[in-house]
Amino acid sequence: MITEDISFKEKEGISYKEAGKFEETRYEKIHNVIFKSSLEASILVAQEIANLIQRKEELNEPCVLGLATGSSPIKVYEELVRMHKEEGLSFKNVITFNLDEYYPMDKDNIQSYFYFMHDHLFNHVDILPENINIPDGKVSPEELRQYCIDYEMKIKYYGGLDFQLLGIGRTGHIGFNEPGSHINSGTRSITLDHITRVDAAPTFLGIDNVPRKAITMGIGTVRNAKRIVLLGWGISKADILKKTIEGEITSQVPATYLQEHNNTTFVLDVDASSQLTRVNTPWLVKSCVWTDALKLKAVVWLSELTGKPFLKLTDKDYNDNGMAGLLTEEGTAYHLNIKMFNKLQHTITGWPGGKPDADDTNRPERSTPAKKRVIIFSPHPDDDVISMGGTFDRLVEQGHDVHVAYQTSGNIAVSNEEALKFAEVSMALNSKSTESEGIINFLKNKSENDIDSVEVRKLKGNIRRSESLATTRYLGLPDENVHFLDLPFYETGTVKKANLSEADIEIMCNLIEEVKPHQIYAAGDLADPHGTHKVCLDSLFEALKRLKNEPFINDCWVWLYRGAWHEWEPYQIEMAVPMSPDQVLKKRHAIFYHQSQKDGVMFQGDDSREFWVRAEDRNRETAKKYNDLGLADYAAIEAFKRYYF
Numbered sequence: 001m002i003t004e005d006i007s008f009k010e011k012e013g014i015s016y017k018e019a020g021k022f023e024e025t026r027y028e029k030i031h032n033v034i035f036k037s038s039l040e041a042s043i044l045v046a047q048e049i050a051n052l053i054q055r056k057e058e059l060n061e062p063c064v065l066g067l068a069t070g071s072s073p074i075k076v077y078e079e080l081v082r083m084h085k086e087e088g089l090s091f092k093n094v095i096t097f098n099l100d101e102y103y104p105m106d107k108d109n110i111q112s113y114f115y116f117m118h119d120h121l122f123n124h125v126d127i128l129p130e131n132i133n134i135p136d137g138k139v140s141p142e143e144l145r146q147y148c149i150d151y152e153m154k155i156k157y158y159g160g161l162d163f164q165l166l167g168i169g170r171t172g173h174i175g176f177n178e179p180g181s182h183i184n185s186g187t188r189s190i191t192l193d194h195i196t197r198v199d200a201a202p203t204f205l206g207i208d209n210v211p212r213k214a215i216t217m218g219i220g221t222v223r224n225a226k227r228i229v230l231l232g233w234g235i236s237k238a239d240i241l242k243k244t245i246e247g248e249i250t251s252q253v254p255a256t257y258l259q260e261h262n263n264t265t266f267v268l269d270v271d272a273s274s275q276l277t278r279v280n281t282p283w284l285v286k287s288c289v290w291t292d293a294l295k296l297k298a299v300v301w302l303s304e305l306t307g308k309p310f311l312k313l314t315d316k317d318y319n320d321n322g323m324a325g326l327l328t329e330e331g332t333a334y335h336l337n338i339k340m341f342n343k344l345q346h347t348i349t350g351w352p353g354g355k356p357d358a359d360d361t362n363r364p365e366r367s368t369p370a371k372k373r374v375i376i377f378s379p380h381p382d383d384d385v386i387s388m389g390g391t392f393d394r395l396v397e398q399g400h401d402v403h404v405a406y407q408t409s410g411n412i413a414v415s416n417e418e419a420l421k422f423a424e425v426s427m428a429l430n431s432k433s434t435e436s437e438g439i440i441n442f443l444k445n446k447s448e449n450d451i452d453s454v455e456v457r458k459l460k461g462n463i464r465r466s467e468s469l470a471t472t473r474y475l476g477l478p479d480e481n482v483h484f485l486d487l488p489f490y491e492t493g494t495v496k497k498a499n500l501s502e503a504d505i506e507i508m509c510n511l512i513e514e515v516k517p518h519q520i521y522a523a524g525d526l527a528d529p530h531g532t533h534k535v536c537l538d539s540l541f542e543a544l545k546r547l548k549n550e551p552f553i554n555d556c557w558v559w560l561y562r563g564a565w566h567e568w569e570p571y572q573i574e575m576a577v578p579m580s581p582d583q584v585l586k587k588r589h590a591i592f593y594h595q596s597q598k599d600g601v602m603f604q605g606d607d608s609r610e611f612w613v614r615a616e617d618r619n620r621e622t623a624k625k626y627n628d629l630g631l632a633d634y635a636a637i638e639a640f641k642r643y644y645f
Contacts, residue, residue, distance in 0.1 A: 170196075408532060559575060
């Protein structure tokens with residue numbers, strides 16, 4: 001991500017301003033503010049809500065809040081809870097209406113939005129229980145229509161919503177107003193879009209467990225709110241946010257209806273904003289400070305737009321596509337093309353650990369020391385081979401002292417059916433095993449709300465361990481170089497994880513201190529749908545921060561890979577490791593050892609392909625992109641971006 005030209009607004013705040021008033025924002029039809037991190041943004045949103053509550057309290061009026069669920073508002077709710085506990089923010093004058101609820105759904109189901117709201121907010125503040133309104137997922141079908149009318153009328157009784165907090169789904173839904181929703185729709189029952197159910201599948205441990213229906217406030221209800229703030233986090237929301245902010249109003253993207261609201265602000269992080277014109281192609285809307293990174297991004301964009309490799313781009317191509325300013329700075333297309341071609345060419349190496357006794361001036365890695373100590377951090381027990389199996393193989397083959405560290409047990413991603421199979425095998429081997437018998441009985445009688453017992457979690461973790469060891473042995477790594485960290489934050493038995501703790505950081509620090517690596521590889525794929533990659537990366541960054549004064553850290557380089565979900569774009573890549581057809585096949589076989597993750601994987605995301613297919617397609621696509629830009633034609637490429645700390 002190129003961030004140099006993004007105008008961050010932390011100091012300006014999130015108060016509403018008319019959209020599209022300036023040349024830079026002329027394509028935008030909804031006011032939006034971009035932040036470096038979702039945490040900073042969430043704190044500001046919480047402050048606006050708190051200020052509104054306090055103003056209403058001073059006027060002796062109720063404060064009517066429309067609230068959202070999902071992962072986006074969690075940090076907002078955490079900050080509101082903190083302000084209540086530490087700053088005395090009272091919620092006694094607050095009346096809340098939640099956007100939606102699955103249908104049918106019991107209140108005490110851990111997947112219910114009733115449970116979510118109480119867990120994240122209501123149980124921790126002094127709001128009056130009678131002022132909490134959440135759609136009832138157990139209302140009878142016969143009463144449902146009237147119930148929705150009554151919910152709508154109750155909102156109107158309190159004078160409408162003073163403030164509506166929103167997230168956005170990848171279909172462009174707000175609440176559960178799926179594509180096709182009418183602009184004036186009210187509270188009603190709807191059928192969920194398949195993509196929406198796919199996105200919810202991880203928390204329900206499989207799409208078959210996700211309800212097909214829901215109760216939701218309507219578009220009309222939301223648009224009647226006096227103030228609307230929509231939260232957008234992560235790369236997976238970038239495309240739909242561009243359509244919403246810059247596209248035409250359409251029922252196929254219900255969030256576009258917010259273009260007609262006169263007090264709406266979208267609060268975005270860098271990744272979520274990445275497809276907006278002023279972020280993705282800033283040269284089209286303003287004069288740029290042309291850094292080398294931005295030049296490469298622009299030339300890659302132009303090459304892809306015109307379908308021409310770097311060295312065939314002409315002055316006319318640049319002038320016709322809004323890049324005359326870049327040519328003015330560089331002189332001619334000829335010189336710029338060669339410069340950018342060489343820049344990309346120098347990212348390619350078959351020696352990810354550095355090539356011994358070679359001139360490394362234009363290589364991504366150092367030639368010395370010839371034999372490097374390497375740690376590959378893998379958030380889950382298969383991310384290492386899915387994301388960088390070819391590079392892993394090459395590092396071992398080229399004689400480096402390679403260590404792999406599996407940061408979490410990955411136990412939650414093992415299905416109950418898979419665990420039962422192993423428990424029954426164990427029972428067959430030892431019919432007197434009370435532990436195996438207990439696991440079998442638990443799994444056969446487990447209800448949807450039951451959290452795995454410690455014994456079951458241990459079994460599922462051991463399944464993933466054995467698969468990982470089979471993989472590393474196949475790649476020629478000695479067992480003593482394989483580390484299972486089992487970071488405590490992960491061990492909740494549920495999709496919802498604990499916050500990063502001192503214990504997690506200490507485990508990371510201890511391993512890094514023990515190995516004293518010259519290279520660290522880590523997952524920089526923050527689009528991870530279940531959030532573990534982000535926490536694992538944060539644990540590494542915090543460990544490096546604490547170890548920065550250690551002498552060995554000065555010689556340590558960190559390379560970030562991406563996982564099964566997204567790949568680095570060519571302009572972001574700083575090391576590209578080509579793979580031969582044989583190596584592609586070897587990587588595939590390495591992934592196959594993770595049998596519990598092969599068929600019917602629990603966290604499939606929105607992609608029906610198996611992980612090995614995704615990995616191969618992604619690696620081939622990267623190679624194709626390089627070839628289309630005019631570079632050599634490889635079978636596949638794994639890509640990395642360096643993290644400077």
